[in-house]
Amino acid sequence: ETGVTQTPRHLVMGMTNKKSLKCEQHLGHNAMYWYKQSAKKPLELMFVYSLEERVENNSVPSRFSPECPNSSHLFLHLHTLQPEDSALYLCASSQEGLAVDGELFFGEGSRLTVL
Amino acid sequence: QQQVKQSPQSLIVQKGGISIINCAYENTAFDYFPWYQQFPGKGPALLIAIRPDVSEKKEGRFTISFNKSAKQFSLHIMDSQPGDSATYFCAASMIQAGTALIFGKGTTLSVSS
Numbered sequence: 001e002t003g004v005t006q007t008p009r010h011l012v013m014g015m016t017n018k019k020s021l022k023c024e025q026h027l028g029h030n031a032m033y034w035y036k037q038s039a040k041k042p043l044e045l046m047f048v049y050s051l052e053e054r055v056e057n058n059s060v061p062s063r064f065s066p067e068c069p070n071s072s073h074l075f076l077h078l079h080t081l082q083p084e085d086s087a088l089y090l091c092a093s094s095q096e097g098l099a100v101d102g103e104l105f106f107g108e109g110s111r112l113t114v115l
Numbered sequence: 116q117q118q119v120k121q122s123p124q125s126l127i128v129q130k131g132g133i134s135i136i137n138c139a140y141e142n143t144a145f146d147y148f149p150w151y152q153q154f155p156g157k158g159p160a161l162l163i164a165i166r167p168d169v170s171e172k173k174e175g176r177f178t179i180s181f182n183k184s185a186k187q188f189s190l191h192i193m194d195s196q197p198g199d200s201a202t203y204f205c206a207a208s209m210i211q212a213g214t215a216l217i218f219g220k221g222t223t224l225s226v227s228s
Contacts, residue, residue: 006159033215039215040124043159043204090137090158104151104216106158 002026003101006107013081014115021110023091024051029105032074037088037109048111049074049098058095081114088112117142119207121219128226134192136222138205141186143205149216150190153202162203163190165214195226 004025013019020103025032034046048056049068063085065077074091089110120139128134138148149164165172165179165188172179178191192199202223206216 040220042119042220045215045217048215092158102160103161106160108156108158 004091004105004107005091006012006089006110008110009108010111010113012115013078014112015070015081017078017081019078021078021089021091021112023107024071025074025075025091025093026105027093029093029106031094032068032071033092033094033104034074035106037090043090045052049103050091058083078112081112083114084106084111086114117206117217119217119219121205121222123222124220125223126225127207128192128195129184130133130195130197130226130228132195132226134190134199134226136190136196136203136205136224137187138189138207138219139185139187142207142209143186144209144211147208147210148179148181148188149206150177150206151204151206151218153204153221157203196222197226197228200224200226206227 007022031050036044038051045058046060047066051069052068055098063079063081067075088111089108091107092104118200122137149169150162151159152162153159163174163177163179167183170181176193181188202221207218208214208216
C-alpha cells in the first residue's frame with residue numbers, strides 16, 4: 001500500500017446510524033486532515049491533526065468526531081447525520097502540519113450518502 | 116477576507132488550445148498559492164505552486180501567473196490535451212501564520228478532441 005488509503009470508498013447510512021470512516025497514510029507524514037467536498041463548493045477543512053494532536057477544528061458539528069490514534073491513522077466517527085452531510089470526505093496528509101509550504105497528499109475519498 | 120474566488124466554474128477547450136483559470140483573493144497576508152488537479156474518482160493532487168516573490172512559474176505545459184498588486188493568480192495550460200480534463204482548484208495559505216489551505220470552488224475543464 002502506498003500513499004493515503006481511505007475506507008470505505010462508499011457508504012450509505014440512515015440518520016440514526018453510527019459509522020466510521022478510516023484513513024491510513026504510508027508516507028511517514030506528521031499531519032493528517034479531514035476535508036469535506038460538496039458539489040460547487042470549496043473544499044472545506046474539517047479537522048487537522050499534527051503529531052496526533054488536534055490543532056484545528058473548523059466549527060464542525062459534534063455529530064462528526066475525529067480520532068487520531070497515531071500519526072498513520074485517522075478516523076472520522078459519524079453519528080446522527082443529516083442528509084446535507086452527504087458529500088465526499090477526503091483525507092489528506094502532509095509532512096508538517098498547517099505551515100504548509102509543501103504538498104497535501106489526498107486519498108481518493110469516501111462518498112457518503114445520508115438517507 | 117479568507118475567500119479565494121475562482122472562475123470560470125467550467126471550461127471547454129479544443130485540443131491544442133490554451134486553458135486559463137483565474138483566482139482572486141483579498142487577504143494580502145496569503146503567501147503560498149498552489150493549484151490542485153482532481154480526476155473523477157480520485158483525490159486532488161498538487162499540480163504547481165507559487166510564492167508571491169515571483170510573477171510566473173512554469174512547469175511543462177502548466178504556468179502560474181501571479182499579479183500581486185491585483186491580488187490575482189491564474190493557471191495557464193498550453194497545448195491542452197484530453198488527458199488534462201479534470202477539476203482544478205486554486206488555493207492559498209499563510210505560511211508565516213501557519214494556516215491551512217483555503218480552496219476555491221474549482222473549475223471543471225473539458226478538453227475536446
